[in-house]
Amino acid sequence: MLKNRIIPCLDVKNGRVVKGINFVDLKDAGDPVEQAKIYSDGGADEICFLDITASNENRDTIYDVVERTSKKCFVPLTVGGGVRSIDDINKLLNCGADKVSINTAAVENPKVVLESSKKFGSQCIVVAIDAKKNGDKWEIFTHGGRNNSGLDALEYAKKMEDNGAGELLVTSMDRDGTQIGYDVSLMSKIASKVNIPLIASGGVGNLDHLVDGIKLGNASAVLAASIFHYGKHSVQEAKEYLDSKGIPVRI
Amino acid sequence: MKVTIVDYNSGNISSVINSFKEVAKDKVNIEVTADLNKIKSSDKVVLPGQGSFKSCVDALNKIKGLTEALNEFAINDKKPLLGICVGLQMFANIGYEETETKGLGWISGKVSKIDNQNGKYKLPHIGWNQINLVKQSKIFENIENNSHMYFVHSYEFLPEDKNVISATTDYSSDIVCAVEKENIFGTQFHPEKSDKLGLKIIDNFINI
Numbered sequence: 001m002l003k004n005r006i007i008p009c010l011d012v013k014n015g016r017v018v019k020g021i022n023f024v025d026l027k028d029a030g031d032p033v034e035q036a037k038i039y040s041d042g043g044a045d046e047i048c049f050l051d052i053t054a055s056n057e058n059r060d061t062i063y064d065v066v067e068r069t070s071k072k073c074f075v076p077l078t079v080g081g082g083v084r085s086i087d088d089i090n091k092l093l094n095c096g097a098d099k100v101s102i103n104t105a106a107v108e109n110p111k112v113v114l115e116s117s118k119k120f121g122s123q124c125i126v127v128a129i130d131a132k133k134n135g136d137k138w139e140i141f142t143h144g145g146r147n148n149s150g151l152d153a154l155e156y157a158k159k160m161e162d163n164g165a166g167e168l169l170v171t172s173m174d175r176d177g178t179q180i181g182y183d184v185s186l187m188s189k190i191a192s193k194v195n196i197p198l199i200a201s202g203g204v205g206n207l208d209h210l211v212d213g214i215k216l217g218n219a220s221a222v223l224a225a226s227i228f229h230y231g232k233h234s235v236q237e238a239k240e241y242l243d244s245k246g247i248p249v250r251i
Numbered sequence: 252m253k254v255t256i257v258d259y260n261s262g263n264i265s266s267v268i269n270s271f272k273e274v275a276k277d278k279v280n281i282e283v284t285a286d287l288n289k290i291k292s293s294d295k296v297v298l299p300g301q302g303s304f305k306s307c308v309d310a311l312n313k314i315k316g317l318t319e320a321l322n323e324f325a326i327n328d329k330k331p332l333l334g335i336c337v338g339l340q341m342f343a344n345i346g347y348e349e350t351e352t353k354g355l356g357w358i359s360g361k362v363s364k365i366d367n368q369n370g371k372y373k374l375p376h377i378g379w380n381q382i383n384l385v386k387q388s389k390i391f392e393n394i395e396n397n398s399h400m401y402f403v404h405s406y407e408f409l410p411e412d413k414n415v416i417s418a419t420t421d422y423s424s425d426i427v428c429a430v431e432k433e434n435i436f437g438t439q440f441h442p443e444k445s446d447k448l449g450l451k452i453i454d455n456f457i458n459i
Contacts, residue, residue: 003379003399040446045379071269076401076444093263098444100385121302123375123403166375166403195342197373217255238351250399 003250004214005045005221006238007078007199008228010035011052015061015228027194033068039228040073042235045250047073048101048169048223051081052144063095065174070096080128080169093124101126101169104142107149107156110163117164126199128163129157131186132173138186145173153186154193161194166190168194169223171202179205185218198224207233207241214247254291254323254457255282257384259317260310260457267335270443271297274453280289288322295457296324300337304346304362304406307337307352318355325357329434331459333390339430339437358432360410365423371421375404380428382422382440388417388431390438391453400428400440408439 010017010032015029029163036047047069051062059082078094080101089100103111106127117125130145131138131153138153143167157168170190172183181199191198197220204224213222227233239249254275257265262285268340271281282289290296298321300349327334334342343354346362354362367374381397384391400420407426410416418429420440427437436456440448 001381002376005378057381070266070347071273073267074270074273074450075342075443076403094265098263098433100265121306122405123301123377124263167377175295175377195370196365196375197377220378 001248003045004197004219004242006210006235006236006249007048007221007223008051009201009223010043010229011050011225012062012065012081014058015065032065033072034223035229036069036077037072039126039235040075043156043239044075045078045221045233046078048078048080050192051079054153061175063091063137066092066095066097068221072145076152078126085112086116086119089120093120093128097126098125099166100130103130107140107151107161109144110159111164113163117166122164122166125165126167126169127160128169128171129153129160129190130171130173133183133186143228145176145179154189157190158160158193161196164195166197167199169199169201173202175203176201181205181209182213182217182219182222184217186211187213187219191218197221210238211242211245211247214242215245252298252457253280253292254295254297254301255284255290256297257285257290257317258283259285259314259335261307264299266441266443267297267299268451270273270450271457274450274457279457281374284318285314287316290320291324291447293324293330295330295459296321296332298332298334298338300335300339300341300343303346304336304337304354305350305352306342308346308352311341315388317354320418321355321372322326331434331436332457334435334437335443336404336439336441338405339439342437343408343410344423346406352407356432358410358415359412362406362408365405365426368423375403376405376422376426377403380440380443381419381423381428382420382428383425384418386414386417386431386435387389389459390429390431390436390452391417392455394451394455399445400438400442400445402428402440404439421440422454
């Protein structure tokens with residue numbers, strides 16, 4: 001039986017690990033390669049790097065981090081942040097990323113998703129959706145949450161599936177950094193709209209939130225940063241907890 | 252010993268290279284090439300494959316003489332070859348991804364889309380699933396039944412002769428996830444991304 005995945009995410013800036021609270025107020029917390037290795041040894045089903053300064057200078061530091069990580073970790077590695085073009089995707093894959101997540105570029109130019117999934121295969125194209133609630137719908141935000149595209153999140157998710165995305169990484173901008181739990185209503189609505197797997201992100205503060213993401217949000221995978229990163233819980237603890245709640249995980 | 256990973260522009264093979272180098276250390280020489288003579292003179296060959304069945308077959312055919320060199324290696328010389336993901340799928344006679352495409356024809360059968368039972372199962376089949384070992388296979392030495400492996404695919408290999416199947420996995424139905432026919436081995440899952448157990452499978456293949 002297919003297991004639900006637990007994916008620790010590391011925010012990386014200038015080659016170092018940080019975790020933002022609502023995307024500001026960053027705290028330095030270590031070397032990404034060492035962190036990733038700790039996670040994969042601890043049973044992480046995948047590792048995710050989000051390069052949060054990708055749009056600015058020092059862009060090339062992420063390639064070095066990816067290259068070094070892929071020689072030490074033998075679980076899937078997803079890299080996102082500042083991925084603008086087919087060329088960026090190609091470089092990350094060549095450095096050893098297994099999947100690349102595309103956010104702003106997918107909104108501004110949906111053809112990037114279409115072309116990259118054709119060129120590299122859907123299996124390595126993850127579309128990252130940052131959504132914020134507005135009335136009774138959710139809208140897509142870009143540029144690390146700064147710009148409102150006005151696009152409807154559900155329609156956009158479907159369109160990305162049609163364009164060849166292999167997975168959707170859905171982050172609730174309202175919840176990100178708050179530690180009050182995923183926006184499970186957003187997750188379940190998108191999950192029922194598409195036939196590709198959904199990774200829930202944004203807002204995890206405790207292990208019950210991971211359970212909710214899967215049981216209520218219908219996510220195939222749950223992504224979290226701070227609860228793992230600051231040693232509050234290990235990935236193994238998270239898995240045992242999910243297992244105790246009847247959720248199939250790889251133990 | 253020389254193990255060659257066939258580099259035929261089939262998508263991202265850096266993880267395959269990294270994992271084989273990790274297992275091989277300094278004991279085994281890992282080559283990454285599409286050079287026909289190097290392939291023919293190898294002791295073992297790894298045929299990776301990402302993307303669609305058609306794109307991989309097209310990429311193979313683009314390199315003049317490559318299919319013939321692989322045939323010589325695997326069929327005439329009967330030396331060990333491991334196909335991974337679409338690398339395994341290409342063993343079939345025919346694949347139906349994008350359009351009907353002829354495969355290598357090493358193991359009779361076809362490659363069709365997984366039946367998602369009207370949306371009940373998400374596709375691609377992505378993540379960790381357990382493998383059910385149905386026959387003894389050299390690459391599964393010291394691998395326990397129901398071990399977890401990492402999958403990512405939407406199409407499945409349906410071989411005519413069920414005796415070639417060495418493992419299956421449960422996703423919508425019993426999906427063929429490993430085959431062994433004499434010197435030809437294949438895994439639908441990605442041993443290079445399946446953590447320690449995956450590396451063990453790679454080690455087993457290198458040690459055949």
